[in-house]
Amino acid sequence: MNAEQTFRDEELLADVIARLIGDVRHVAVGNASPIPATAALLAREHGKLQGLGRPYVSLLQSRKHNFFTDGARELFDCAGQGRIDVFFLSGGQIDGAGNVNLVSTGGYAHPKVRFPGSFGSAYLYYVVPKVILFRVEHSRRTLVPKVDFISAPGASEKNVYRPGGPIALVTNRCLFSFANGRFRLTSVHPGHTVAEVIENTGFDFDKPATVPETPAPSPATLKLMRETVAPQLAEVYPRFAAQVFGVGQPAFAG
């Protein structure tokens, strides 16, 4: 948090993502994604305030915010049915064509660095209409000219069934939108600059003549996040909820 800021970086990012989510029916959040989870729950609270009763939010590691009863496959089946509107992906590397790499750097047979693996990306990236890429570390190490391994491509040939794909990339420095196979700088977060974004980005991207600053979360949004969302988060992300929002850890965290 900067001295003059009244919000934490995590709160800004969650607010940015909540706006990207928009008015949809169902947002699913995968493993180890506390900021997207905050954003999804925030979007749900916004929906409640507007009397919409949506979005449905599925936090995959949650007992409470997760309706699945058909086993670990149901998330993917649900996405295949077109019933998941927004999902989040990250990557050890992300390139300017929107390709994500969750596998390794160096050659595949003899990697230099090995990441955990592709998870569901090689499927969900194709079938979820709004995939929001999220990578806090914005550096030439993570945002590269070309990924070493394509876990999932940013775009596909015309004859490939692909109702889904990336719509944006959120980092600790800025927000990019994605369309027609390229990123475009949408806004730079408070305290960061366009020059700094260019300096730290390994791929080419488009940008408007004047790049706006990412708007700060409104006081009402901050209040909602801190008072209503944070306690819900604590079930799944007790450490994050405690560190960012100062919410106590419940007795049973399973």
Added chain:
Amino acid sequence: MNAEQTFRDEELLADVIARLIGDVRHVAVGNASPIPATAALLAREHGKLQGLGRPYVSLLQSRKHNFFTDGARELFDCAGQGRIDVFFLSGGQIDGAGNVNLVSTGGYAHPKVRFPGSFGSAYLYYVVPKVILFRVEHSRRTLVPKVDFISAPGASEKNVYRPGGPIALVTNRCLFSFANGRFRLTSVHPGHTVAEVIENTGFDFDKPATVPETPAPSPATLKLMRETVAPQLAEVYPRFAAQVFGVGQPAFAG
């Protein structure tokens, strides 16, 4: 029951079928098949007496004798896994090549007679190793030269995946075995003759020089059927159990 017989026709047929079942792991019995169900439960009792703990018997209409918990598809999945060893099929028509017709006579577009439909036959006949055909009415109406509609064929081309198929046909007059695409008369039931079988069969079949009589059920088998199997049957086939074995109908027959 003939005057000199000490058993009912249904008991003879169930005994014949129980011997065809042999020593296997899992026998499944479909809808509306009280005699095969009697045979399967009898085979289970024989297995118990020998300390084998097999066969497992699944009566599809039973709550109690049916372990499936994955919905109506589990029977077919189980068969596809190679986990059902014996199943029973009937047919509005059955021909000499082992083809069964559960659909219609006359042309398919403009049938003369319509039967209920193929049920699972067009799958189970291919994948269950021992399919026992069972048709009480042994006449030229039911056992025909060529079926009008092949719900499931008796044999398949070499390149077709087919671990299963017919091994026998049991009627009210006799027992046929099935191999190499043809039926062979194995035995004629007490009170019936080879001439009568030929007269009432619409297809050609092989037969040995001397056709034995189907052995009568042993007193021990009859006792087992009447005292141990019949009460188990009553849950699913109350009417049959009452008519054949004089077993009372339970209060709740669901």
Added chain:
Amino acid sequence: MFQAAKSLDDALAAITDGCMLVVPREVSGVPMAATRALIRRGVKRLHLVALPTSSLQADLLIGAGCVETLETSAVSLGEFGPAPRFTAAVISGAIKMMDATCPALHAALQAAEKGVPFMPLRGLIGSDVLKYRDDWKVIDSPFANSDPIVLLPAIKPDVALLHAPMADRFGNVWIGRQRELATMAHAADKTIVTVEKIHDGNLLDDPVLAAGTLPGFYVESIAVAERGAWPLPLPDYYAADAEHLAEYARMAATPEGFAEYLELYVYAKRAA
């Protein structure tokens, strides 16, 4: 997405003329009260998918003129004999029949559940079931022996209609072991449920109940219909009404008798 419990007629609004409607087999929780309500409303031109077979429900809908196309593996009244209105309609050509085999219907619904365009299935090759299904394709499997295998296109119904023991106020429905009901709901665009009763509390809160629960996320509307499967059984809850089914078989044997049955048991609402 589930909104609130409604009257039976309101709950059925999404079942419009000409829609593709999937219903469960005769022993899995058949929404008979809902079926009678549909007949009273006079729904027309249904593409009825009975997963994988049917008894009274399909026969009634066909006899009442609600069905244009029937896709199933068999229709019969079981120990009460053939399904008379189904039989008559097929012979007269009054309905378009798409004969299938049980596992093909399960697989085709699972294809829709999984969002894939088709599912493979063993068997079928050399049968006339396959011969008369132009929508089913045979390919040489690219694995192992390149042997031929049938591909079944996904069945994506407009509406799944089912009856279950209970639901809660969040739209969650307890279906127990009848898991094909979940597959139907996953495959269909909308799911309509009738239940015996409303469960207080949230079915998903109890891990034991949750194991047999279809989440409200998939459910469009719910109406309470006590003994809503009558005269068919609801597994573990009540048995079939054998006497009534025998009466149906008797009456439905002729068009006149069937009309009288409709008058007595459907239009008069006596058993709705």
Added chain:
Amino acid sequence: MFQAAKSLDDALAAITDGCMLVVPREVSGVPMAATRALIRRGVKRLHLVALPTSSLQADLLIGAGCVETLETSAVSLGEFGPAPRFTAAVISGAIKMMDATCPALHAALQAAEKGVPFMPLRGLIGSDVLKYRDDWKVIDSPFANSDPIVLLPAIKPDVALLHAPMADRFGNVWIGRQRELATMAHAADKTIVTVEKIHDGNLLDDPVLAAGTLPGFYVESIAVAERGAWPLPLPDYYAADAEHLAEYARMAATPEGFAEYLELYVYAKRAA
């Protein structure tokens, strides 16, 4: 077919050197006590299929030299960081890696469950996941647009190994909502289960419990292992032991630390 409850080591006998073993994801009931017993026994050359991901279990088995081939979508310790022994083994080439994506593994197990040679799956085309999987095929779908689609060969494990809250004396196992455990059992030749406790009576007799039950028909052997998923969670029963997992991440960062971990927590049987 289920015979009788045995000692943990006896129950694991069917997991022989070189077999294909399928295990569930890190939060679905991971048989960790059984995993430690397998390491003590020194099982070798496993083809380990983690459905669809893994954490501590795969890392331990790999570090202990039990794995020849790993087929999964990801291995990590989640918030405790990368899985160090997995990472080292892939980089050094000590294991053969078959990278997949989660729904591909689910679909391939479902193919075995359904007795079909393959299952189609959307996605994948244009990815390097597909590029490095010679066993996956692409065909032009014979439906609609003839667009390309991936076919995944069925995965038929020799053994499925899982941990569940309870089983009865008939071999029936209560798995609740973790339904991929049923698919694993259906797909595998043999299924071995550890449970927290034995349930008196027959799980299939109660329709509510039956809805979450894997039938004993599919189960080879069962052993009781209290807190058998420790230090991983058992959903609805106990949480992960975060402190222990952090300790593991710390120790397993080096080969020496990992050896010490094995000594302390596996060979010493302290936590078996």
